[in-house]
Amino acid sequence: MTRGWIALAVMCSAAACRRPPQPGEPLRGLSAAERARFDSGRAVFDSTFTPAVGLGPLFNASRCGECHEDPVTGANGDEVEHHATVFHPERAGAMCDELADKGGPVFQDSVTPALHAALGIDREPRPSIVTTVAERTTPDIFGFGLLDAVPDSVILSYADPDDRNHDGISGRPNRFFDGRLGRFGRKALVPTLREFNDGAFQAEIGITNPSVPQEGTVAGDSLPAGTDPAPDPEIGARGLELTDAFVRLLAPPAPLKQSREARRGSDVFARVGCTGCHVPTLRTGDNPIAALRHKEVAAYTDLLLHDMGPKLADICFGLATPSEFRTEPLMGMRLVTHFLHDGRANTPEQAIEMHDGEGARSRDLFDALPAADRAALVAFLKTL
């Protein structure tokens, strides 16, 4: 009898190991040390910063998990923040002013009591030269370590900036200021996940760190004396590394089992041309972490910029013009409640209808489908 229970326990344990990752869980196949870093990193990710330990004095949130929270830590959130830049279309090769001299494009919506007392402001003021303010929702960050592990050459292989194949889709890469290929952020500016995470501590929470040792400014002006009493850096290298480990090792949610309708929807998704930008799978390259090495990731993105038409246009960013956006990864889409970069669409159907520019042809083909095929495509999206 006891032997039977042991066998059952072993079988259950094996089944649990095979169970696909759920939202918020780590990648399968981590070493014990990697799993320990993931767990410790989650604690840092969920740590609340106060003014006494460095919060702000300008900030959007007091912890990473305040925005990446729904339904689990690392998922999306209902917060909307504001980015601003100045677009100069006449300046070839340098069309975008990211307001680097004003502290960058992220204009924080909250201030500490000390900064409020000193300047009487409730948020960072936007300079008068700003031409456009964009709203940005919080995306989930599941599977981003896999996106980070995709070689540049894979992304560039999908680029077709001059549309030489005449399919109406002309994805092109964005690049960071030092010339490296970008891939993270709604405009694909940031080259690596680590830089995105390290920069977010300062830009989103006001936490200086070894990568970003300087405190932010108030629209370019230095902070008033005494408004940021915590010594810099306000988080150390260990905290950064653990946070990065948590984000890097978060698994993409496994797609749900597809119904017959959803399987048909997957075919429709390809037939109307969605896969021209939402490339179903990318393959990672060599990587020091085995769980990230040479893996297929069902990301449904090419990580390139595409012109989405004037109605969606907002800010420029790096090489991205106002109407260009990075193809949004669709992994984990079933957990999303508001769609597109600013959450303006409440349903997948609305999001499809708002595709224009390079997405117009697929949108029109979607509109022309029989109702059953449109429903099948949406059913497929809800399995991702």
Next chain:
Amino acid sequence: MHRVTLLSLASFILPLALAAQQPPTVPHDSVRGAIRAVNVRARTLEVTTGVGYAIRVVRLQVPASVPITNRDGGQGAPIKLAELKPGDVIRASFGGRPTGFVAYTIERVGRMDAGAGRVP
């Protein structure tokens, strides 16, 4: 006593004054980023750089003696400050002075819109 005080004061101030006149031999810092603005008359550069969305600008004074070279197709050929344009990706070493950051070397490595290779 008065002479001793003056000598002590001179021995304290003289090294500081000399140090302020001479450029340090070891670079203080380096930056790789995109040129945001060039002022040839004032001999200054603004370089956009940063980490993720924490974007900042580095302002550099460029004395006439600073070597400016072009790695982008030029095999390190010398170029003039006026040849640098917004959108050029440069690598610069610089040091701090009471008047701000002063460039020691500047190398143009490419254009942001053309890519400038991987950063080591």
